Amino acid sequence: MPTIADIAKYAAVSPAVVSRVINRDPTLRVSDETRERVNRAVDALDFTPNAAARALRSSKSGLIAFVVHDVTNPVYGEVLRGAQMTASQSGNALLISEASNSGDRASRLVELVGGRGVDGLILQADGGISDLILARAARERVSTVLLQAELDVPAHLLRLPDKTAAAMATSHLVDLGHREIACVATEAGLSFTERRAAGWRAVLKSAHMNNGDDRIAYCPTSIENGRKTTVSLLSGAPTITAVVCFNFVTALGAVKGIRELGWRVPEDISVVTIHDLAVAEFLETPLTAVRMPLFAMGTRAVELILRRSFATGAESVIDDPKPQLIVRRSSAPPRC
Amino acid sequence: MPTIADIAKYAAVSPAVVSRVINRDPTLRVSDETRERVNRAVDALDFTPNAAARALRSSKSGLIAFVVHDVTNPVYGEVLRGAQMTASQSGNALLISEASNSGDRASRLVELVGGRGVDGLILQADGGISDLILARAARERVSTVLLQAELDVPAHLLRLPDKTAAAMATSHLVDLGHREIACVATEAGLSFTERRAAGWRAVLKSAHMNNGDDRIAYCPTSIENGRKTTVSLLSGAPTITAVVCFNFVTALGAVKGIRELGWRVPEDISVVTIHDLAVAEFLETPLTAVRMPLFAMGTRAVELILRRSFATGAESVIDDPKPQLIVRRSSAPPRC
DNA sequence: TTCTATTGGTAAAACAATTTACCAAAGGTT
DNA sequence: AACCTTTGGTAAATTGTTTTACCAATAGAA
Numbered sequence: 001m002p003t004i005a006d007i008a009k010y011a012a013v014s015p016a017v018v019s020r021v022i023n024r025d026p027t028l029r030v031s032d033e034t035r036e037r038v039n040r041a042v043d044a045l046d047f048t049p050n051a052a053a054r055a056l057r058s059s060k061s062g063l064i065a066f067v068v069h070d071v072t073n074p075v076y077g078e079v080l081r082g083a084q085m086t087a088s089q090s091g092n093a094l095l096i097s098e099a100s101n102s103g104d105r106a107s108r109l110v111e112l113v114g115g116r117g118v119d120g121l122i123l124q125a126d127g128g129i130s131d132l133i134l135a136r137a138a139r140e141r142v143s144t145v146l147l148q149a150e151l152d153v154p155a156h157l158l159r160l161p162d163k164t165a166a167a168m169a170t171s172h173l174v175d176l177g178h179r180e181i182a183c184v185a186t187e188a189g190l191s192f193t194e195r196r197a198a199g200w201r202a203v204l205k206s207a208h209m210n211n212g213d214d215r216i217a218y219c220p221t222s223i224e225n226g227r228k229t230t231v232s233l234l235s236g237a238p239t240i241t242a243v244v245c246f247n248f249v250t251a252l253g254a255v256k257g258i259r260e261l262g263w264r265v266p267e268d269i270s271v272v273t274i275h276d277l278a279v280a281e282f283l284e285t286p287l288t289a290v291r292m293p294l295f296a297m298g299t300r301a302v303e304l305i306l307r308r309s310f311a312t313g314a315e316s317v318i319d320d321p322k323p324q325l326i327v328r329r330s331s332a333p334p335r336c
Numbered sequence: 337m338p339t340i341a342d343i344a345k346y347a348a349v350s351p352a353v354v355s356r357v358i359n360r361d362p363t364l365r366v367s368d369e370t371r372e373r374v375n376r377a378v379d380a381l382d383f384t385p386n387a388a389a390r391a392l393r394s395s396k397s398g399l400i401a402f403v404v405h406d407v408t409n410p411v412y413g414e415v416l417r418g419a420q421m422t423a424s425q426s427g428n429a430l431l432i433s434e435a436s437n438s439g440d441r442a443s444r445l446v447e448l449v450g451g452r453g454v455d456g457l458i459l460q461a462d463g464g465i466s467d468l469i470l471a472r473a474a475r476e477r478v479s480t481v482l483l484q485a486e487l488d489v490p491a492h493l494l495r496l497p498d499k500t501a502a503a504m505a506t507s508h509l510v511d512l513g514h515r516e517i518a519c520v521a522t523e524a525g526l527s528f529t530e531r532r533a534a535g536w537r538a539v540l541k542s543a544h545m546n547n548g549d550d551r552i553a554y555c556p557t558s559i560e561n562g563r564k565t566t567v568s569l570l571s572g573a574p575t576i577t578a579v580v581c582f583n584f585v586t587a588l589g590a591v592k593g594i595r596e597l598g599w600r601v602p603e604d605i606s607v608v609t610i611h612d613l614a615v616a617e618f619l620e621t622p623l624t625a626v627r628m629p630l631f632a633m634g635t636r637a638v639e640l641i642l643r644r645s646f647a648t649g650a651e652s653v654i655d656d657p658k659p660q661l662i663v664r665r666s667s668a669p670p671r672c
Numbered sequence: 673t674t675c676t677a678t679t680g681g682t683a684a685a686a687c688a689a690t691t692t693a694c695c696a697a698a699g700g701t702t
Numbered sequence: 703a704a705c706c707t708t709t710g711g712t713a714a715a716t717t718g719t720t721t722t723a724c725c726a727a728t729a730g731a732a
Binding site for chain 1: 387416450591
């Protein structure tokens, strides 16, 4: 555990010079010969600067917290990977926190943010965004990025082209000839749910189709919720021939429910979902899905934080790459 | 950004007392009345101790690094969740690092470990365990847990009941009447691969069956590798009627490959895999799988680190809950 | 009354870096 | 020769907490 002072002694310079060399400060001058000596000392003693001391003095921890609802949800995987790559390329690290429940964790998060334990904060819309944390982050000037949320807070808002994606999914079904298209939405009240619902409604309206409230049902993301919701939706309106799901996981449940009711996919009911995952093509009925730029959302979120900008309420949409419809076997023309 | 000094002033005590109160040090004495005053001050000023200063003085960062090969691999999800829960329950946080490639990242990890940026290190066997990092961790007394590895290093070795699991999968096929059982293994050279292979071989041997090298093939985990490997395995030995896969992801590829060859699962070829994921039952052919105690491995890893123990080479097996065979539709008696 | 323990608290020294302010020497200008 | 500027470096302050060593006051015992 050599310190900067040991290096300084070994290289016969002062600690300040060592600091300049290892931080490659371009404005401050060190002769080539001295720099060389210091570098040799660093190698010889196998020196790594102490993270805590550095963070204390410079008030930069090099850490970014990523808060999700459920780490096992594969949809976050891609976002996480994008964030992770961008972060580590710039010498930062990513801290994962599951905010799903208990107050314990929320308070641990407050400590991290309040104590300047992290430089940035990335919050997923369904990760239980707490006002406490947002307020704290703003006060401490911890730059914050909200994913898929729509709040009036001093943070960057980053979102996906949800309306477009839902419209693409719905249009695909309309093009196939469906006239009764139901919708298994994500949790009500979340802004991305509303945007996707708007996309679904817009397409149905322009095709002069029934888009009443008896055609859409909202539920939190889980296989079981998807199943239950689909069953009650289809039981209530037997003329429905297609379903748009707002999440891959609920789509799995939807297919399960349709089969329980004695129908087949896609012969009796077509299913199209938002979010395309690798397993989609290995399912009993490979799912037609709209691929979203999740990876790009992850990279963009970290970029914003590294830029240390604090745009208040500036909302931007990730649309590169654009959402893309992947047609597989779960969608077909309606029967008869 | 109030400091401990501000609290001290507000509560009319010295900083040392504030420190004792917020750290709830039971051995050191503070009168109830003073404690109350300090707590009021903390609330009034909305104080959170500075993480960096605390880490610097106490040389504990409250951070544990979890290094995996690929964050999108769903098999890690469960391990991660177990680790995450245990960590946050004790006021620690988890840092995710993808060690898959580039030297950049490896060096960032060295900085974290070398600079005492983390208290503990959890390394997945296929996460590219670098000697550099292990040496550094040992020198800095960062307690380290190796998952599914078998190295002679000063770290805890935690592993799954791999031999048992592979034997369970293979026995299931033998019980169904299969006499020619191939094996799509994970990467050669990894210790868990060897253990699983041993389980497969043991069952075949006790059933007096062919367990030669032309029945087993090794490949890194990916859908495509699973597909290719299975195709070449089956093409070379047409009498094979069943396949044991060592990973869920390669199993997806295996099923794909079997279909490409014009065969059906399970009518022509049965497939059993190690690792059970939620999607298993939604696949075209729901996969028979051995469920492993992944969550428990995650919790155990963090517990070991929090205990700050440095057992050298002590290997322990996670066997609670025990591995469990989940029979689905991908396994059936052989044809004729 | 005097002598010890105990209680409740304080002052100041770490911890290991970054950064500001300053300084000596060398080189260039008039 | 006197003066200014640049170069390359140093000493010391700063960051916010924990912890050690110490001290005053009170209580209890002899």
